[in-house]
Amino acid sequence: MPPGDEVLVHARALTKRFGDFTAVDAVDFDVRTGEAFGFLGPNGAGKTSTMRMIACSSPISDGELSVIGMDPRSQAPRIKSRIGVVPQIDNLDAELTVRENLLMYARYFDIAGEIAGRRADELLDFVQLGERAGDQVEPLSGGMKRRLTIARSLINDPELVILDEPTTGLDPQARHLVWERLYRLKQRGATLIITTHYMDEAEQLCDRLVVMDKAKIVAEGSPRDLIQRYSTREVLEIRVSDAVRATLNGRLEDVAERVEELPDRLLLYVGDGEQALEAVHDRQVPLESALVRRATLEDVFLRLTGRTLIE
Amino acid sequence: MTVNALAPAARVLQRNLWVYRRTWRGSILGSFLTPLLYLTAMGVGVGSLVTAAGSPAFEGYEFVHFLGPGILAATCMQSAVFESTFPVLGKISWRRNYEAMLATPLGVPHLLAGELLWVGFRVLTISAVFLAVMTLFGIPRYPLALLAIPAAILTGLAFSASVIAFAATQRTGEGFSWLFRFVINPLFLFSGTFFPLSQLPDAVEWAAALTPLYHGVALVRGTVLAEQAFLGPWPLHVAYLVAFGAVGAFLAHRLLKRRLLS
Ligand SMILES: Nc1ncnc2c1ncn2[C@@H]1O[C@H](COP(=O)(O)OP(=O)(O)OP(=O)(O)O)[C@@H](O)[C@H]1O
Ligand SMILES: [Mg+2]
Numbered sequence: 047m048p049p050g051d052e053v054l055v056h057a058r059a060l061t062k063r064f065g066d067f068t069a070v071d072a073v074d075f076d077v078r079t080g081e082a083f084g085f086l087g088p089n090g091a092g093k094t095s096t097m098r099m100i101a102c103s104s105p106i107s108d109g110e111l112s113v114i115g116m117d118p119r120s121q122a123p124r125i126k127s128r129i130g131v132v133p134q135i136d137n138l139d140a141e142l143t144v145r146e147n148l149l150m151y152a153r154y155f156d157i158a159g160e161i162a163g164r165r166a167d168e169l170l171d172f173v174q175l176g177e178r179a180g181d182q183v184e185p186l187s188g189g190m191k192r193r194l195t196i197a198r199s200l201i202n203d204p205e206l207v208i209l210d211e212p213t214t215g216l217d218p219q220a221r222h223l224v225w226e227r228l229y230r231l232k233q234r235g236a237t238l239i240i241t242t243h244y245m246d247e248a249e250q251l252c253d254r255l256v257v258m259d260k261a262k263i264v265a266e267g268s269p270r271d272l273i274q275r276y277s278t279r280e281v282l283e284i285r286v287s288d289a290v291r292a293t294l295n296g297r298l299e300d301v302a303e304r305v306e307e308l309p310d311r312l313l314l315y316v317g318d319g320e321q322a323l324e325a326v327h328d329r330q331v332p333l334e335s336a337l338v339r340r341a342t343l344e345d346v347f348l349r350l351t352g353r354t355l356i357e
Numbered sequence: 358m359t360v361n362a363l364a365p366a367a368r369v370l371q372r373n374l375w376v377y378r379r380t381w382r383g384s385i386l387g388s389f390l391t392p393l394l395y396l397t398a399m400g401v402g403v404g405s406l407v408t409a410a411g412s413p414a415f416e417g418y419e420f421v422h423f424l425g426p427g428i429l430a431a432t433c434m435q436s437a438v439f440e441s442t443f444p445v446l447g448k449i450s451w452r453r454n455y456e457a458m459l460a461t462p463l464g465v466p467h468l469l470a471g472e473l474l475w476v477g478f479r480v481l482t483i484s485a486v487f488l489a490v491m492t493l494f495g496i497p498r499y500p501l502a503l504l505a506i507p508a509a510i511l512t513g514l515a516f517s518a519s520v521i522a523f524a525a526t527q528r529t530g531e532g533f534s535w536l537f538r539f540v541i542n543p544l545f546l547f548s549g550t551f552f553p554l555s556q557l558p559d560a561v562e563w564a565a566a567l568t569p570l571y572h573g574v575a576l577v578r579g580t581v582l583a584e585q586a587f588l589g590p591w592p593l594h595v596a597y598l599v600a601f602g603a604v605g606a607f608l609a610h611r612l613l614k615r616r617l618l619s
Contacts, residue, residue: 064619103459105618123462131460137453141376150375153368154461202461 052079054206054237055100059109062095069095071261072109077206082228082238084248084255086343088353091258093241094134097210100239101131114205127155130199134210134241136191138183144194145170145179148201155202162201169197173227189220196227206237213247225250245343257347264350269343276349277341278303280319284326285311285334294331301325306348315345362470365463369471370478372454388483392490395428396421399551400494415553416586425496426505426578426587427550429487430512433480434570437513438541440476441520442533449525455617465614469606472521473514480513481506491581498583505580512573515598518605525612544570549578572597 055077062070070092077083085093098104100113102122111118113125139147145166152162170176173193178186186194192212199207212228213221228251232238242248248255249269257265257272265272282302286294291312298305301322302314316322319338326333348354377384400421407420415423448454455468484506491497497505523536547554547561548570554562565571572594579588 101460103456103618123464126460127462133453133456133460135453137457139372139454139457140452142372146375150372151457151461153371154365154458154463156364156368156462 053077054079054114055083055239056112057100057110060096060099060106060111061108062092062099062104063107068261070099073256073258073261073263075256075263075266077237077239079205079237080232080235081253082232082240082251084252085239085241085258086243086245086248086252086255086347087241087258088243088347090260092261093258094210096258097131097208097239097241101129101208102126103131127202128205130202130204130207132192132195132199132207132209132212134214136195138191138194138198140183142183143179144175144181144183144186147183147194148198151198152201157202165201165203169200172200172230173197174223187220189216189223192216192220192224193227196224200231204236206239207231208239210241211243212240213242213244221247245347248343255343257343257350259347259351259353265346272343272346273341275346277345278315279317279341280322281339281341281345282314282316282319282322282326283311283337283339284314284331285336286331287334290332297329297331298326301329304349308354313345313348315341362466365467366470366474369458369463369468370474372471373475374478385482385486388486389490391432392425392428392487396425396490396494399428400424416584418582418584421494422496422582423553423578424551425491425494426581427548427574429484429491429505429581430509430573430577431545431548431550431570432487433484433509433513434516434573435541435545436483437476437480437517438520438536440479441472441517442524442536443530445472445521445524446527446530446533449613449616450528455613459617465617466610468617469518469521469609469613473517473606476513476517477510480510484509488581497581501583502581505577508573508576508580511595511598511602512569512577515569515573515602515605518602518609520605522605522608522612525609525616544568549574569598569601 053076055075057073057075059072059074060070061068061072073096085096087093095104099106099111099118102113102118102125106118114128116125118125139150142150148166148169149162152165157165167176170179173196175190175194175197178190183191183194196209196212209228213224216224225247228238228240238251240247240251252269254266254268255272256263265276267275298312298314302316304315306313306315314322323336323338326336344354404420404424458468459465488497488502488505520536523532527533547557547565548568549565550570554565554571557565575587575589576591576594579585579591
């Protein structure tokens with residue numbers, strides 16, 4: 047389903063303060079129906095605070111917010127009945143079994159027993175937990191708990207699903223399984239809002255995203271847009287010894303459009319990585335290692351904030 | 358609380374009942390043992406030493422008759438308080454159940470009402486079993502004795518609401534140890550549970566009469582024994598407990614809201 051033009055979540059100058067501290071500072075964004083919209087940013091950027099305001103579990107301090115055309119200040123229960131929430135930290139009911147977790151959650155939404163049972167079974171299949179239906183929640187692996195939380199967020203057949211770091215802490219295999227399920231969810235027409243501090247997650251899942259840093263949105267666009275706008279096509283990563291690094295002072299500037307110096311390596315932003323690598327060799331700079339890769343959102347973030355995403 | 362709010366609150370109760378399905382046998386057994394042990398050890402054992410039947414100290418009743426209803430009220434208080442401490446704080450902070458519930462159409466008033474319904478249910482079972490055990494000792498005078506159950510529920514709810522308010526301000530369980538040591542245990546001992554308060558100096562008697570358990574004990578003892586002398590001004594006791602519970606519920610709602618919706 048192509049992203050529609052209808053705006054499902056609309057925020058203007060949206061602000062969250064905790065006492066004197068501003069966690070979300072006057073951000074603007076629009077999430078359209080049917081798209082997967084990302085919030086990419088490092089720890090403490092304000093992603094969760096923003097999600098919680100959208101999910102009506104945190105009062106907004108200032109600004110405008112509408113969710114599915116409703117105002118969280120006055121219509122929270124109606125909004126909540128139409129969205130699904132996957133919180134950053136799992137809050138499954140440890141005293142109930144896997145299936146009971148879904149059935150009970152259905153009860154909270156006032157979904158009748160028979161329908162609830164059918165949906166619970168479908169969703170357990172959807173997240174591939176059918177065989178664990180009768181088990182307790184506690185012994186499940188992190189990835190299984192995450193999938194159960196995702197299944198639970200879908201029990202009310204929501205139009206909008208808010209996922210706060212859906213794959214943080216999971217091993218690569220578990221992450222791919224979650225991604226694949228989220229992709230299918232989107233295929234079925236759900237609108238997704240996803241926060242992450244993994245650039246590959248954002249690139250894989252999001253049609254559009256905002257980059258958040260220190261309570262503010264610093265850029266917005268599709269992953270490709272952002273890379274085009276803020277980076278070159280390729281990146282040459284080189285490692286040199288400290289002694290060599292000390293003698294470089296600007297010798298590589300004209301090889302690349304831009305050079306980023308990180309503690310452990312240098313990033314040369316270039317159109318053609320192999321060509322740039324030859325140019326570096328021509329200048330007889332002794333390299334410990336060299337790698338040519340495509341530019342990613344990580345590079346966008348570095349450009350925008352001068353820092354890496356995961357410190 | 359309107360009927361509208363009661364249906365969602367019933368779902369919060371239902372969640373606790375689902376968990377209870379796994380543990381009810383042990384819980385009911387415990388509810389049997391408490392009165393059985395108290396009535397045998399304290400009532401019959403100690404009782405045979407402290408009073409002959411018809412002693413004036415207990416308004417003409419045997420000690421075990423005097424003691425039984427007092428312990429019923431005090432035990433119900435204890436259980437109601439316990440249910441409002443660790444389980445509630447766990448749902449606020451360690452297990453985050455409330456966070457999960459608040460992501461659904463449920464709101465803080467429903468959580469609070471649901472927990473109070475649950476406490477009411479717990480006290481219902483505890484007091485009913487207690488009454489049954491006392492029947493074995495020939496203590497209750499029916500049918501009035503049946504009113505001890507709503508009296509015990511009212512007592513439990515009055516405590517529960519204010520203890521939930523307290524729990525909403527706690528980070529660790531440490532405060533609860535203090536609560537039990539310095540509030541609940543003294544109340545257990547000095548609310549007319551074991552002996553008539555007229556035994557104490559006037560000032561202490563007055564202070565005791567200001568605590569909710571005193572009123573709960575009066576209602577339960579008066580109804581179980583169908584004895585006006587114990588019952589005293591019952592509308593006053595009821596009004597006191599209702600007022601105490603209402604203030605507690607008001608505070609609990611405010612404090613839970615502050616804690617859960619930051
Ligand atoms: N309830 C709260 N009270 C006070 N400060 C808070 C509260 N919740 C969040 N903050 C602060 O607000 C800032 C933003 O937090 P938030 O959780 O929104 O960040 P985040 O982008 O989700 O980070 P992470 O990637 O670590 O989850 C942080 O500095 C955090 O300490
Ligand atoms: Mg977060």
